[in-house]
Amino acid sequence: xxRRSFLSSALALGGLAALSAxxxxxxxxxxxxxxxxxxxxxxxxxxxxxxxxxPEQYEVTRRGGTExxxxxxxxxxxxxxxxxxxGCNLSLFSSKAKxxxxxxxxxxxxxxxxxxxxxxxxxxxxxxxxxxLCARCDAHLGHVFDxxxxxxxxxxxxxxxxxxxxxxxx
Ligand SMILES: [Zn+2]
Numbered sequence: 001x002x003r004r005s006f007l008s009s010a011l012a013l014g015g016l017a018a019l020s021a022x023x024x025x026x027x028x029x030x031x032x033x034x035x036x037x038x039x040x041x042x043x044x045x046x047x048x049x050x051x052x053x054x055p056e057q058y059e060v061t062r063r064g065g066t067e068x069x070x071x072x073x074x075x076x077x078x079x080x081x082x083x084x085x086x087g088c089n090l091s092l093f094s095s096k097a098k099x100x101x102x103x104x105x106x107x108x109x110x111x112x113x114x115x116x117x118x119x120x121x122x123x124x125x126x127x128x129x130x131x132x133l134c135a136r137c138d139a140h141l142g143h144v145f146d147x148x149x150x151x152x153x154x155x156x157x158x159x160x161x162x163x164x165x166x167x168x169x170x
Pocket of ligand 1: 085086087088089090134135136137138139
């Protein structure tokens with residue numbers, strides 16, 4: 001790479017850094033070229049999250065906590081509708097993919113879209129788990145395991161406190 005193209009790359013990077021300022025960045029204009037960028041990113045300070053969320057929502061979504069099993073009313077929610085991220089309202093799961101896992105946490109065999117969730121290796125316990133986060137606001141949602149029902153064989157084990165249910169078309 002010659003000096004001039006190095007400089008223009010550096011400028012391009014500077015431009016991207018400016019776009020990552022707090023606030024909603026439109027994926028259509030701000031995030032060209034990177035894979036899985038169908039949703040815009042929502043970035044808020046820790047202080048803002050504390051203000052907007054209840055202490056329980058904050059503990060789970062921003063600090064990776066886990067609610068007590070059978071504590072969420074959404075565990076027993078069987079109506080048709082969509083489960084949204086409590087932090088940013090992104091649609092995450094449809095009632096069509098919900099099943100009773102008998103774990104005490106709302107469970108789904110697939111997300112609305114693979115692009116709406118982000119997966120990350122979690123080594124916080126002896127067993128290595130796969131953490132599931134909201135792709136837009138990085139809220140911790142729960143974990144995904146491979147002991148779920150068909151057709152996917154996956155079990156998205158979610159904290160109900162990280163979700164918001166909206167009844168309607170599933
Ligand atoms: Zn979110």
